[in-house]
Amino acid sequence: MASLVPFFVTERAYGYAAVSGIVLAASLLSSVAQPVFGVLTDRRAMPWLLPVSTLLGGLGVALSGLGGSYALTLASVAVSGVGVAAYHPESARVARIASRGSHRAMGWFSLGGNLGFALAPLMVAAVVGTGGLRLTPILVLPALVGAVLCLPVLRAAERRTSAATGAVSAAGDDRASFMRLSLAVVCRSVVFVGLSTFVSLYVTERMGGSTAAGTAALFVLYLGGAAGSVLGGALADRWDRVTVSRWSYLLTAGSVAGLLLVPGPALYLFVAVTSAGLYVPFSLQVTLGQDYLPSRVGTASGITLGLTVSIGGLVSPLIGGLADATSLRTALTPLVLLPVLGWLLFRTLPEPAPPPSRSSAGPAPASPQGETHVTFAHVTGDRATSSQEMKAPITTEEHTWTRD
Template sequence: MATSEITAPSGLGPPVARWRMWMWAVAHAVDDLYQGLVLASVPYFVLERHYSYVAASGLTLAATLGSALPQPLIGIAVDRLRLPRLAAAGVLLAGVGYGLSGQAGPYAVVWLLLLLSGLGMAMFHPAAGRAARQAAGDSVTGMSVFAAGGTLGFFLAPVLATPVLVSLGVGASVLFIPPAVLVAFVLARNVRREPVAGHRQATGRDQWRPFAVLTVIGVIRSTVFAAITTFIGLYWIRYLHGSQVIAGVALACFLGGGVVGTVLGGRLADRLGLVRSVQLGAVLVAPMLIGLRLQSGPLLSLLFAVLVGVALNIPFAVLVRLGQDYLPARPGTAAGVTLGLSVSVGGLLAPVFGLVADANGPQMVFTLLCFVPIAAFVLGLFLSPPHHLERH
């Protein structure tokens, strides 16, 4: 079994680095908030605009396509041209695109606005991932704070959207634009204060083979994540016979566990090493899913919803950091793939489980999910530690 070099915990660094790390974490939370808001708003578009299920899925597809396809190219551009204000422009576009979608009339305009919102997310991740890595330095814990910001934003989306859209309608999406404007302003001002030279730049030979393995592991993780977030509510209602409120609590437990797991994964990686942390996360997910699947009541199952969220997200920040270590001269490209492309591809694969649910119910989805993490663990055995990097 390949093991990773164990690095000493380094916390979040000096005060300036801590400030930048938290700034990027908050920005990541706001950016990914809009990804969650798109998903949370789809039912309200259906109810108010009388969209078909196909049209509703098309809205999700628009945001996913906008965020998935351009990210590798944007990552390459960030590595070559730096583009320091791209992250600010990205979060602004993500917020404005989503915010105006509820005000738009024709379906084609709504679709285009959500596509642009997804493009904004694609612009944000490579640039932000590169800047966050510079702020975090050698600390995986620091990168986990950045990654946890995105998980937190996704978690907050349904919490914030439900009362607003229920009381005011889908047109109230415009009320969610101000956070994007504020964060874009802060990021744009910060760019002028950050040094354009003198930061530590990692050098070394790119390791494309382990990076490809890591990317597939990321796709597997995000596929499980997308399937759970899509079907956990139906599983609680139709199989565990819980109420709609308990079903919502189950989703919140899973996503809340994900925030905890993301931060925990960074701390474990600082102590155990990067590769071991990825392997550990893959080992823990299957038993937690099996424990969830074996429960027959809606309340005790909530504990396993939390544990599944924790285990599934232990490798999340580590995947981002390890990907950048495999491609030391291309941190933007690595972040675009691990933070953006692999997550979006996982979402595109989720409809496969929808076919399973239509034929056999949501319980069969969770039965199959118990086996999926095994593939991630097997692939994890082929990961090699990153080469020692020279820094100057």
């Protein structure tokens, strides 16, 4: 939807506040519905949601340019938001199972969506830029392709999901850390949605009114995100997720300041660095949320990918209203402070222990009747050495332990 914003401005003369309302419509239902879908997928696997929600999201985008009234545009965008809400929790849950908890694999999973974001401005420019908003129905084609590609894997996804389903105690949930993580994701969301909504218009102003320059900036913003998501998984294999995310937030604060203050074409470099800084922690935050709430993986995914991310859309009308009253640069300046707040929140977060994996060693050999064999390790420094084996003759009256 962010790719269509400049065309709504030029073709329908929408102001900053009006286009912010479009982003709000896409986010509002999504922000409320994603946790609901997360709760549902925690109770029962629903892989069929993947093609259905993909198609619904694309249908809303396709219809957004046809309604002449602002109300119909908002309704179409809301339909797309519901599709997004239904997709994210189930896809994140299935991806976690398929990746077996690998940070690098989750980074590649995020890459697919980020490449779609990067290609969206080019596709919209090619379609809507040549024929106007009346051609938005063509934009449903990627959703159709994505839905069809999901169909052959539905049965395999159901089998793997059923095999991986097990009872996990809620006692292992770290709700306090999850809440702090969610607040940090909110900070990231406001920055990302604010920039994705207004960076094209901002760069257009800075580069002499060139719409192509604005489209290029949006493309760089999304393309940098594609690289950042893969980089985040690789860095998390070397350092922990909390450390990588914390420094990414600090990098983002500096790059947003550069985007707003540095003149000329150099601002594209800061757009790219900002994008990478925002997306390096993207998939890491999803797996962190899932590890903080291991008993509610779908709910955690719905909140980190949905509710917190969508709050950025709720804030964007405030940015648009401030831009109408002052200037776009003034309205975007507070975005510099939010990554700093996210960095401070990450400084208080622990790195959760990885989820326990099933042992492949098989069951322990049976002991002779009347004896219990216990093997333990004696730790000296950073090395563990095996101790002797213990045998325990057991009677009904008392336990007498003897050492061989």
